[in-house]
Amino acid sequence: xxxxxxxxxxxxxxxxxxxxxxxxxxxxxxxxxxxxxxxxxxxxxxxxxxxxxxxxxxxxxxxxxxxxxxxxxxxxxxxxxxxxxxxxxxxxxxxxxxxxxxxxxxxxxxxxxxxxxxxxxxxxxxxxxxxxxxxxxxxxxxxxxxxxxxxxxxxxxxxxxxxxxxxxxxxxxxxxxxxxxxxxxxxxxxxxxxxxxxxxxxxxxxxxxxxxxxxxxxxxxxxxxxxxxxxxxxxxxxxxxxxxxxxxxxxxxxxxxxxxxxxxxxxxxxxxxxxxxxxxxxxxxxxxxxxxxxxxxxxxxxxxxxxxxxxxxxxxxxxxxxxxxxxxxxxxxxxxxxxxxxxxxxxxxxxxxxxxxxxxxxxxxxxxxxxxxxxxxxxxxxxxxxxxxxxxxx
Numbered sequence: 001x002x003x004x005x006x007x008x009x010x011x012x013x014x015x016x017x018x019x020x021x022x023x024x025x026x027x028x029x030x031x032x033x034x035x036x037x038x039x040x041x042x043x044x045x046x047x048x049x050x051x052x053x054x055x056x057x058x059x060x061x062x063x064x065x066x067x068x069x070x071x072x073x074x075x076x077x078x079x080x081x082x083x084x085x086x087x088x089x090x091x092x093x094x095x096x097x098x099x100x101x102x103x104x105x106x107x108x109x110x111x112x113x114x115x116x117x118x119x120x121x122x123x124x125x126x127x128x129x130x131x132x133x134x135x136x137x138x139x140x141x142x143x144x145x146x147x148x149x150x151x152x153x154x155x156x157x158x159x160x161x162x163x164x165x166x167x168x169x170x171x172x173x174x175x176x177x178x179x180x181x182x183x184x185x186x187x188x189x190x191x192x193x194x195x196x197x198x199x200x201x202x203x204x205x206x207x208x209x210x211x212x213x214x215x216x217x218x219x220x221x222x223x224x225x226x227x228x229x230x231x232x233x234x235x236x237x238x239x240x241x242x243x244x245x246x247x248x249x250x251x252x253x254x255x256x257x258x259x260x261x262x263x264x265x266x267x268x269x270x271x272x273x274x275x276x277x278x279x280x281x282x283x284x285x286x287x288x289x290x291x292x293x294x295x296x297x298x299x300x301x302x303x304x305x306x307x308x309x310x311x312x313x314x315x316x317x318x319x320x321x322x323x324x325x326x327x328x329x330x331x332x333x334x335x336x337x338x339x340x341x342x343x344x345x346x347x348x349x350x351x352x353x354x355x356x357x358x359x360x361x362x363x364x365x366x367x368x369x370x371x372x373x374x375x376x377x378x379x380x381x382x383x384x385x386x387x388x389x390x391x392x393x394x
Contacts (some may be wrong), residue, residue: 003068005311006304010296012314018058019325019358020144023350026333027343033104033145034334038343045261052260052285053292055149056195059222060293062153063229063291066160069235077257078161084376085154085176090325091374092147098125100145101328103334146326148210152219155212156226163227169322175231183237188245188252188294194224196286199388203282221289239301246298249291256288257290320365320375321358 020104025032028044072076105114108130113119124132125141131175132139144151164171208219232238233323263281267273305311332353336346342387365371372379 003307004064005295005301005306006354007061007064008311008315009304010057010300011065012311012318013091014058014104015322016324019329019354020351021047021050021054022329023324023327023347023354025189026329026350027252027347029160033100033330034107036333036343036346041265041291048264050256052289056221056289057293057296058149058223059153059156060225060232063156063160063226064233065229066157066226068162068229072287076201081157082154085150085157085225086380088319088323088376089144089147089150089154092150093142093144094126096323096327097143097145097147098122100330101125101139101141101143101216103330104303105132105139108132109136109332144210147323149322150275151212152210152222153226156223159223160227160230163263171339174353176230178228179235179238182232183235183241187238187241188249191225191228192287192290195221195289196283198236199282199286199289200279214307225293227234239297242298243301244298246295246302249294249298252291253288253295254282256291260288283301290323316366316377317359321355323375324358325354328354328370332357357391 024043024047026034027042028047029038029039029041030044066077066081069081073080083243098121099118102118102125105121114132128141130138130141130142198217202217202220206215207219209215210218219222223285260281263273263277263284267277272278329350332350341349362375365375367375369380
């Protein structure tokens with residue numbers, strides 16, 4: 001299999017949207033690590049544009065990337081992926097994520113406030129101190145916060161590796177059968193039904209925790225999509241069907257999004273929706289989740305630019321930027337509060353500052369040999385120039 005530059009562009013753009021989404025989380029009414037004094041529902045309809053599908057898309061593209069990596073190095077696949085994922089995860093939990101928990105503590109209703117400074121907090125963080133509690137609960141330390149994606153990706157990679165240990169005839173039969181189902185009209189039907197079923201049956205029973213062992217609704221979404229991405233990677237008929245279905249998928253995505261936005265603008269805990277309407281919303285969510293992915297991949301397959309120096313740079317940068325971005329947002333947002341900037345200019349400034357700080361951090365990381373593996377980059381060898389592309393870590 002040859003490298004798919006359209007998938008590289010999708011991955012870069014999806015991680016870029018993740019930065020925008022996490023800046024938005026500071027301003028909406030939903031629970032997050034720190035909150036703006038002006039937080040409210042104003043931009044929540046915009047958040048719902050990507051909420052159903054942004055992470056699902058990343059897991060699917062990660063599954064496809066795994067197929068390309070496995071074709072390139074079949075014998076060292078699991079070891080390489082484990083090194084590229086687990087080392088940044090551990091480093092991130094120990095060094096990158098703690099400031100998020102610190103500022104979450106400062107932003108909480110911790111009795112009497114916290115006044116001992118960051119280094120004292122960090123020591124208690126590393127010792128798994130569980131006494132940072134307010135009337136909303138306790139901080140669970142240490143934590144991986146936004147790096148849960150990396151932990152899940154490693155677990156799904158191991159799952160894939162184990163599945164590939166099954167008899168080769170069985171594996172190939174399953175891949176062929178799935179490819180046949182998805183290379184025709186079933187492309188829009190079967191994955192959507194799976195996601196709808198997961199939402200209808202599991203979402204009310206299993207709250208999204210990102211805690212790995214108790215997060216069954218998220219596993220029911222993300223693991224099948226990761227495996228589906230692996231199957232799709234080398235299937236030309238599926239990609240042709242995606243390109244052919246892109247306009248239908250886009251239309252369905254627009255209609256389902258409109259219903260989702262209306263639903264959450266109309267109903268809340270104080271004004272609950274009728275059961276039938278709630279079920280219809282869950283159906284619309286699962287449908288939107290899949291048809292949005294089909295539309296994005298279909299248009300990208302047709303329209304995305306090919307290889308370029310910009311793409312090679314962004315492909316290498318995006319994983320370090322992902323590791324850094326939420327800490328930059330949390331720290332910057334909390335420290336901007338005393339300036340009482342209006343939400344719109346403050347939000348735009350936060351976006352610009354986050355990208356600038358993260359790409360600035362990447363420029364340092366890629367030049368320091370011992371830092372590179374800590375952020376998912378390959379060690380630099382004398383034969384590789386600094387700007388050369390590497391395989392994406394996720």
